[in-house]
Amino acid sequence: xxxxxxxxxxxxxxxxxxxxxxxxxxxxxxxxxxxxxxxxxxxxxxxxxxxxxxxxxxxxxxxxxxxxxxxxxxxxxxxxxxxxxxxxxxxxxxxxxxxxxxxxxxxxxxxxxxxxxxxxxxxxxxxxxxxxxxxxxxxxxxxxxxxxxxxxxxxxxxxxxxxxxxxxxxxxxxxxxxxxxxxxxxxxxxxxxxxxxxxxxxxxxxxxxxxxxxxxxxxxxxxxxxxxxxxxxxxxxxxxxxxxxxxxxxxxxxxxxxxxxxxxxxxxxxxxxxxxxxxxxxxxxxxxxxxxxxxxxxxxxxxxxxxxxxxxxxxxxxxxxxxxxxxxxxxxxxxxxxxxxxxxxxxxxxxxxxxxxxxxxxxxxxxxxxxxxxxxxxxxxxxxxxxxxxxxxxxxxxxxxxxxxxxxxxxxxxxxxxxxxxxxxxxxxxxxxxxxxxxxxxxxxxxxxxxxxxxxxxxxxxxxxxxxx
Amino acid sequence: xxxxxxxxxxxxxxxxxxxxxxxxxxxxxxxxxxxxxxxxxxxxxxxxxxxxxxxxxxxxxxxxxxxxxxxxxxxxx
Numbered sequence: 001x002x003x004x005x006x007x008x009x010x011x012x013x014x015x016x017x018x019x020x021x022x023x024x025x026x027x028x029x030x031x032x033x034x035x036x037x038x039x040x041x042x043x044x045x046x047x048x049x050x051x052x053x054x055x056x057x058x059x060x061x062x063x064x065x066x067x068x069x070x071x072x073x074x075x076x077x078x079x080x081x082x083x084x085x086x087x088x089x090x091x092x093x094x095x096x097x098x099x100x101x102x103x104x105x106x107x108x109x110x111x112x113x114x115x116x117x118x119x120x121x122x123x124x125x126x127x128x129x130x131x132x133x134x135x136x137x138x139x140x141x142x143x144x145x146x147x148x149x150x151x152x153x154x155x156x157x158x159x160x161x162x163x164x165x166x167x168x169x170x171x172x173x174x175x176x177x178x179x180x181x182x183x184x185x186x187x188x189x190x191x192x193x194x195x196x197x198x199x200x201x202x203x204x205x206x207x208x209x210x211x212x213x214x215x216x217x218x219x220x221x222x223x224x225x226x227x228x229x230x231x232x233x234x235x236x237x238x239x240x241x242x243x244x245x246x247x248x249x250x251x252x253x254x255x256x257x258x259x260x261x262x263x264x265x266x267x268x269x270x271x272x273x274x275x276x277x278x279x280x281x282x283x284x285x286x287x288x289x290x291x292x293x294x295x296x297x298x299x300x301x302x303x304x305x306x307x308x309x310x311x312x313x314x315x316x317x318x319x320x321x322x323x324x325x326x327x328x329x330x331x332x333x334x335x336x337x338x339x340x341x342x343x344x345x346x347x348x349x350x351x352x353x354x355x356x357x358x359x360x361x362x363x364x365x366x367x368x369x370x371x372x373x374x375x376x377x378x379x380x381x382x383x384x385x386x387x388x389x390x391x392x393x394x395x396x397x398x399x400x401x402x403x404x405x406x407x408x409x410x411x412x413x414x415x416x417x418x419x420x421x422x423x424x425x426x427x428x429x430x431x432x433x434x435x436x437x438x439x440x441x442x443x444x445x446x447x448x449x450x451x452x453x454x455x456x457x458x459x460x461x462x463x464x465x466x467x468x469x
Numbered sequence: 470x471x472x473x474x475x476x477x478x479x480x481x482x483x484x485x486x487x488x489x490x491x492x493x494x495x496x497x498x499x500x501x502x503x504x505x506x507x508x509x510x511x512x513x514x515x516x517x518x519x520x521x522x523x524x525x526x527x528x529x530x531x532x533x534x535x536x537x538x539x540x541x542x543x544x545x546x
Binding site: 040041042057060061063064091092093094096097098099100101102103104105106114118148149150153154425428429430431432434435436439 | 482483485486487492493496498499503506510513521522524528529533534537541
């Protein structure tokens with residue numbers, strides 16, 4: 001921090017990301033409420049704990065290796081270059097601890113590293129970590145009521161601390177190979193978070209199979225539906241709220257974007273291309289509105305799908321929401337929502353996929369479409385301030401969407417879930433699924449309740465019936 | 470005497486870097502942390518397998534399952 005302006009910029013950035021983390025925490029609260037609300041009573045606690053334990057498990061693994069992957073993998077590695085050094089992001093770096101920015105002790109670091117990263121590393125890591133929780137939480141909702149917790153947590157670590165981070169390094173890092181060579185543009189993570197997590201969820205759902213009774217003898221799906229619509233409603237509103245933090249965290253809040261003489265401070269997107277909080281606020285709200293309006297019509301006023309459509313609308317427009325006009329965002333959101341709604345039910349009937357909360361549709365299909373549409377809408381725009389990088393184009397974004405959904409999402413999800421299934425570790429035993437994953441706790445509680453009533457009855461018999469009181 | 474690099478908050482503050490205790494132990498800490506994480510999974514998988522086996526054995530009979538199904542069957546409430 002060699003002058004006051006630099007110091008102010010760094011400290012403001014530190015505070016900015018810290019606030020986004022607080023907001024994004026609400027996404028996880030929302031996911032927990034939403035999932036429990038969509039679960040039958042006999043599985044409530046299992047569902048809650050399955051999602052809750054994402055927090056510690058993805059946190060420690062993202063600390064141990066996820067953060068390093070983001071900075072080490074922009075070249076693939078070995079797609080356009082080698083593994084990159086990221087000495088500030090390894091779990092044994094002094095910059096992954098409390099640090100005041102003075103000279104480094106470790107040889108791999110420079111004084112510039114410590115001066116900058118001492119203030120930014122923790123909050124930037126946390127912002128990315130909250131994206132990681134979201135990626136894992138998206139998968140969590142799809143697989144409720146039959147997956148083993150241990151299997152889910154293993155898969156959650158893979159999507160939350162490995163595969164989404166690889167795609168972020170490829171397509172979200174300012175120097176990622178997809179940005180450089182494909183002109184890939186995905187400013188608010190339609191593909192980077194949502195398509196990859198939705199694809200991963202679909203990959204897991206195939207070997208996992210449907211819940212018992214989801215399909216009748218003729219293969220027609222039954223609507224298991226939300227059990228507690230109020231919890232689902234509050235959960236989805238909290239996810240909307242946390243999404244504000246998510247959008248803000250995808251920006252860099254204040255840097256000098258002027259090329260040449262003079263200084264011009266601006267917010268930028270993750271690729272360091274200029275945008276404003278004002279622009280993304282307009283687009284966020286208009287895409288939310290477009291998504292909800294379309295979902296209300298196409299679902300004939302179904303509350304669950306109207307709320308989910310709001311999310312899918314934002315996700316469908318997110319790839320280009322740094323540059324779209326708000327009315328464009330609204331229409332893109334509406335079109336995406338109609339397609340993903342129809343696609344969800346078609347896939348359910350055709351392939352007997354039991355996606356309990358529509359996560360594959362709302363995140364996976366909407367994210368995929370969002371990236372593809374962005375390639376057409378922003379055709380010819382610079383993908384980066386670096387003039388040597390490719391410009392945004394339909395083919396580049398289509399290939400990018402396939403990489404997100406299929407290569408880094410669906411295939412790893414399918415492969416690892418199939419391995420777990422082969423070892424009999426993916427799904428709970430049939431009897432446990434039928435009686436409910438909380439049944440032992442419920443029966444134990446019944447015994448405790450009966451014992452409590454008996455104890456109270458003894459007091460009544462001893463004191464009241466004898467006329468003492 | 471200090472367990473870390475800081476013995477005073479006076480002087481040239483820009484010379485202060487890492488402030489946690491036992492600077493230099495980072496790799497050891499990382500290995501210990503990873504061992505703890507892996508150990509947690511091993512314990513959890515063992516415990517979950519035992520519980521699921523026990524529950525399947527205890528409740529995997531027609532009487533218990535029918536009782537549970539009856540309690541959630543709207544036509545029998």
